[in-house]
Amino acid sequence: MADYRFTDLASKTIEWSSKTGLALKAAIKLRIEEQDYFGNGEWSSKGKATVWVETFIDGKSQGNFWEIRTVKNNPEILGALGDIGLRKESYDLIKGAIEEVQKHEIFKNQIAAEKAADEADKNYHASRKGICKHCDSYCYGDCQA
Numbered sequence: 001m002a003d004y005r006f007t008d009l010a011s012k013t014i015e016w017s018s019k020t021g022l023a024l025k026a027a028i029k030l031r032i033e034e035q036d037y038f039g040n041g042e043w044s045s046k047g048k049a050t051v052w053v054e055t056f057i058d059g060k061s062q063g064n065f066w067e068i069r070t071v072k073n074n075p076e077i078l079g080a081l082g083d084i085g086l087r088k089e090s091y092d093l094i095k096g097a098i099e100e101v102q103k104h105e106i107f108k109n110q111i112a113a114e115k116a117a118d119e120a121d122k123n124y125h126a127s128r129k130g131i132c133k134h135c136d137s138y139c140y141g142d143c144q145a
């Protein structure tokens with residue numbers, strides 16, 4: 001039976017308090033899902049390394065978030081994680097922590113691989129320019145005429 005687990009590659013914790021004195025916390029993690037396909041203890045990665053942010057209010061988990069949500073019509077709140085609005089100081093700290101965990105080798109390689117794939121895709125499409133979709137040659141529309 002295949003088994004799955006999350007492994008944290010890097011983590012950082014930011015703590016601050018709300019204007020009303022609540023203790024707020026964001027646990028930022030770079031996680032990768034792994035699978036033990038045959039259930040024999042041989043774990044291999046499955047999918048991509050992803051940033052997870054779990055928030056806490058007075059120690060109580062508010063769930064996991066994968067990005068900072070944008071907030072409209074409140075110039076003091078630069079973004080939000082669930083119900084927690086982030087003022088400039090906490091926003092900057094959390095952004096910084098996310099960038100920090102993303103410095104992990106696996107994440108950097110992943111971004112580089114995505115870029116290379118994008119580039120290869122672009123080159124492929126550029127090389128196919130002018131080739132007919134129907135007959136796969138430079139027929140200039142003759143095959144459909």
Ligand SMILES: [Zn+2]
Nearest residue numbers: 132135139143
């Ligand atoms: Zn054609």
